[in-house]
Amino acid sequence: MPEPTLNSYLMLSAVLFAIGTAGVFLRRNLITILLSVEVMLNAVNLTFVAADRFFQTVDGQIIVFFVMTVAAAEAAVGLAIIIALFRHRESLNPDAFTSLKW
Amino acid sequence: MDALFFWILAAAAVVASLLVIGQRNPMHSVMWLIVSFCALSGLYVLLGAPFVAAIQIIIYAGAIMVLFLFVVMLLNVPTETPTEGPRRLLTAGPRRFGAVLAVVLVAELAWALRRVQGAAMPVNAAETSVHAIGLRLYRDYAFAFEATSVLILVAMVGAVILARRESK
Numbered sequence: 001m002p003e004p005t006l007n008s009y010l011m012l013s014a015v016l017f018a019i020g021t022a023g024v025f026l027r028r029n030l031i032t033i034l035l036s037v038e039v040m041l042n043a044v045n046l047t048f049v050a051a052d053r054f055f056q057t058v059d060g061q062i063i064v065f066f067v068m069t070v071a072a073a074e075a076a077v078g079l080a081i082i083i084a085l086f087r088h089r090e091s092l093n094p095d096a097f098t099s100l101k102w
Numbered sequence: 103m104d105a106l107f108f109w110i111l112a113a114a115a116v117v118a119s120l121l122v123i124g125q126r127n128p129m130h131s132v133m134w135l136i137v138s139f140c141a142l143s144g145l146y147v148l149l150g151a152p153f154v155a156a157i158q159i160i161i162y163a164g165a166i167m168v169l170f171l172f173v174v175m176l177l178n179v180p181t182e183t184p185t186e187g188p189r190r191l192l193t194a195g196p197r198r199f200g201a202v203l204a205v206v207l208v209a210e211l212a213w214a215l216r217r218v219q220g221a222a223m224p225v226n227a228a229e230t231s232v233h234a235i236g237l238r239l240y241r242d243y244a245f246a247f248e249a250t251s252v253l254i255l256v257a258m259v260g261a262v263i264l265a266r267r268e269s270k
Contacts, residue, residue: 004108005220009149012112016119023123031128031170031179035135038166039119042142045154053149053223058235061154062243065235068161069250073257075166079173080264086177087267 009050016043030082030092034075041071108148114141127181132170139163153232 002008016039023036045064052060082092089096118138125131139162146155239247 001105001109003105003222004112004148005222007215007218007220008108008112009145011215012115012145015116019116019119019123027123029126029128029179031174032123032125032131035128035131035170036123038135038162039122039138042139042162045158046142046145049146049149049151049154052151054221056224058238061151061235062239064154065157065239066246066250068157069254072161072166073253075169076257076261077264079169080261083173083177083265092177092179 006050006054010047013043013046013050016040016046028093028095030085030094031079033094034078034082038071038075041067104148107144111141111144111148114138115145128174128179129171132167132174135170136163136167139167153235 020036020038020040020043023039024033027033027036045067048060048064048067052058085097086092115138118134118141121134122131122138125134139158143155143158143163146152146158
């Protein structure tokens with residue numbers, strides 16, 4: 001087993017971010033799309049903590065703290081919008097919401 | 103030992119994340135996302151950041167995922183129907199072109215990453231006790247901290263207003 005370097009952590013983070021991006025584009029369900037965004041946020045958090053260890057600081061962990069707060073706010077507002085949309089159309093398929101399409 | 107744990111947890115995080123986006127049932131997606139968060143939490147412990155590992159479990163897996171589960175159950179979300187109607191936005195030509203470009207990109211990345219010497223992690227973690235984080239958070243990031251509390255308040259009010267049933 002090779003010892004994990006900073007690059008291993010960054011590559012893992014990049015892979016997770018790519019998975020999250022793929023989820024946003026591939027899934028046809030608003031809730032799963034929000035979950036994919038959470039995966040992306042977590043990939044970025046991993047980068048912050050790994051860089052923190054590398055540079056021997058705590059600032060990255062504080063930024064992770066703020067990212068989590070913003071993620072909580074985003075989840076609350078996003079889910080409220082999803083509830084309102086579901087009441088409106090009885091569907092969570094993003095293709096069903098095209099009223100603003102030009 | 104640490105190396106073994108890193109590879110196990112990394113594999114767990116990647117597999118769980120893949121399963122998150124590979125499910126048609128959002129309930130299963132939420133469960134796999136919790137697995138992914140637990141694996142990431144273990145990685146944070148390996149990186150010498152126990153505070154982040156703890157709030158990862160408490161806030162993310164505990165609070166945010168419960169919120170998601172709550173909405174999934176509240177809406178009784180239908181499982182995704184396997185794409186009704188044509189979803190092929192692209193014809194065969196652009197698809198093939200895109201696939202070739204993707205393969206080229208992966209090959210380039212693999213070639214470039216093989217040439218990079220990984221930067222070794224420092225053996226000892228910095229002073230990352232909750233004490234040190236708290237000092238920094240309330241001293242240097244005090245304004246950001248207060249701004250965050252306002253953000254949470256706004257999000258809370260916004261969520262209530264958005265999800266409210268309109269009265270006639």
